[in-house]
Amino acid sequence: MDVQHEQLAHYFLQGDDQGAIEFIKTMLEKYPRAYLYGDIITPAMYYVGELWERNEISVADEHLATAICDFVLSKLDAESGHVSRKQQKNFKAMLFGVEEEQHYIGLKMVADTFKEHGWRVRYLGPALPMEHSFTQIEKYRPDVIGISAALPYRLKTIKMVLEHFAELDWNPLIMIGGRLAKEYNLKEFESDQVMVVKDLGDLKRWFNEGREETINETS
Amino acid sequence: MKRVERSFPLPHLIMNKNFKIESLSDEAVTMFGEVNHLLEIMDEGSLSKIKRWVTPEVHKLSIEIALKPLKEDKNPVTCDMHVKWKNDLYAEVLIIPKDEQLSKITKTMDQLRSRLNDTNFQLLEEKEKLEEAIQHGNRLSAPFIRLTEETALIPLFGHITADKMYTVEEPLLHATQNEDTDKVLFDFTAVGQIDEDGAQILKNLMTSLCYMGLQVIITGIRPEQVKRIQIIHFSSEIIFMNSLHQALKKYCSY
Structure with a gap:
């Protein structure tokens, strides 16, 4: 199962925002958001760093992956049904x-x-x-x-x-x-x-x- | 053809396989100062990469590495490092900072991103202000007005939404409880659209009032609202009247 984050990292590195979003949406059907953040997206970004260390990608690739990841997170944020104002805590x-x-x-x-x-x-x-x-x-x-x-x-x-x-x-x-x-x-x-x-x-x-x-x- | 002696105007150094620097070019001194050890000038994030790749086993190599921030700078400097081993002990190393064009583009991207974030932030602030305003509007949309000792009027205003009904529900229940009221007139004259959810909550509110022994009278329903009202199935104890005027005449005449 631990190849999932590598798969996601490849979407990021290819600049494939659609692919990344679809991948994440499928994952969201099975797993809670917290799992996705901690156990898929974070390791995916660490994996990108590891690829740089392995001399397989450049800093420019890393920037691209970051930009796509950022975009995907923004999109997820916008689409998630956030807690409505009425139920919002005052914190x-x-x-x-x-x-x-x-x-x-x-x-x-x-x-x-x-x-x-x-x-x-x-x-x-x-x-x-x-x-x-x-x-x-x-x-x-x-x-x-x-x-x-x-x-x-x-x-x-x-x-x-x-x-x-x-x-x-x-x-x-x-x-x-x-x-x-x-x-x-x-x-x-x-x-x-x-x-x-x-x-x-x-x-x-x-x-x-x-x-x-x-x-x-x-x- | 004869190869040139190394005299290229670039940061250039010779080191041994333990990364101890043997000689430096002038350009390298300008850039890093008089360093003795290659790893001293490297950003921590690059150390393991260098140790892994820069060995005599890899005879010729180009890799990207990051230097510790130079002088006034606060961010690591990305460079291309070219390594060629002369023999098993010594290597010639060239360290060339990434094209400035790239860092320029990166900087511009960063600026664009932070501008987007600012805009996003401003939008969020406006959204929160708007939500406050709506909430405030909701609270004012069903005032409790006492007409006589026993009769109170609650004119409803605007769009009947679930949010609005939730907001007014509690204050209204409270108000009716505290007074000696036994008749409550709900006036629909100023009501626009009626949402299904909103209507449901309104119905519950009215039923609660009935249970508390109050008589509920609804006035001012317009023809286009009738259909929705029918679907809701208000409690049969509720009295409907054509206009507020009629209701006032009936319940408020001294």
């Missing part, structure tokens, strides 16, 4: 990629996961200038601020934004996610207000069990 999440960070596919899936759980979501996209993020946060006053980074060069930026967020008077929960959270030990950033979310599975656990459980499981 708000704001998500963005830190300054200079260009990786955003994971973040987009996180945005969708929040929406699926009835949250109101502001997804601000990748590489959000710091000042801009501060203004938006003051205006929207989210309960959760999710920041994402992939590369270790962003650690300094993360430190800076965290310092700023610590001063917000309504004490939002800060989530740090992205490849950086998965590959590096970010424990030093964790506090009452800040949690590290390694992947979509972590996020799912948080939705199901709340924060304490998540910490207990990992510590």
Whole structure:
């Protein structure tokens, strides 16, 4: 069964958006969306990275795959019957990629996961200038601020934004996610207000069990 | 023909099989500084790729790699690396940054994407504002007006939708309970279309009122609404009257 993500990766690499969408729609008939995000789309993108490492594709191919994946996610998002306003919870999440960070596919899936759980979501996209993020946060006053980074060069930026967020008077929960959270030990950033979310599975656990459980499981 | 000596104006270096750099061209120094080890300048994401491919077993090779951000830059630099092993110990290496055209296009694409995202974001904001407005409109679409001690009037406004009926249901049940009301007039004069779902909820609301011992009177139904009203099968306890005027005369005359 683990060839499914490779199949999807090939649709992405060929620039075949229709093929990718049809493939995903067929999968959606059998599996829940969360499974698709965590176990098909994410591995498909990792597989693309692996092909680059194997010297089989170039960075240009990777960009194409990302663009197609982005498109497919947007399309899925638009077509999913989101929780109607009436049933929406009053929780708000704001998500963005830190300054200079260009990786955003994971973040987009996180945005969708929040929406699926009835949250109101502001997804601000990748590489959000710091000042801009501060203004938006003051205006929207989210309960959760999710920041994402992939590369270790962003650690300094993360430190800076965290310092700023610590001063917000309504004490939002800060989530740090992205490849950086998965590959590096970010424990030093964790506090009452800040949690590290390694992947979509972590996020799912948080939705199901709340924060304490998540910490207990990992510590 | 005789081959040229290496004097090409490009970042060029010779290293041993442990990636220790033996000599560098001027261009390489300008780009990376005085480095001793090839892996020092490589982005982490490229390390395993380099270790896997750059070995004397692969005599000649061109691969894409990413360098750590140079100087002021904050993003890794994608380069083509060309490697040729002179023997089992030493390799000549050329590192050429990707064509600037490509990075220009990538940047433009990024900008376009972020613009689309901004637009998307603005649309979302407008949509939320609109939803608020609709919700607000819904709340105002069925005001509870007391006419006399016992009689109240609820004029319905606009399109009867499920959303609207859900919104007004609770406040209306509340209002009728708190007062000494025993007659409620629903006036349809200002009603436009009636949705099937909306009608169903309205019917339930009226039935609830009947159960609470209130008399429900419906006025102002227009001919084009009659068909829908028939399908709904209102409770037989509900009284229909042609106009609000008639109803007021009957129930509100002192």
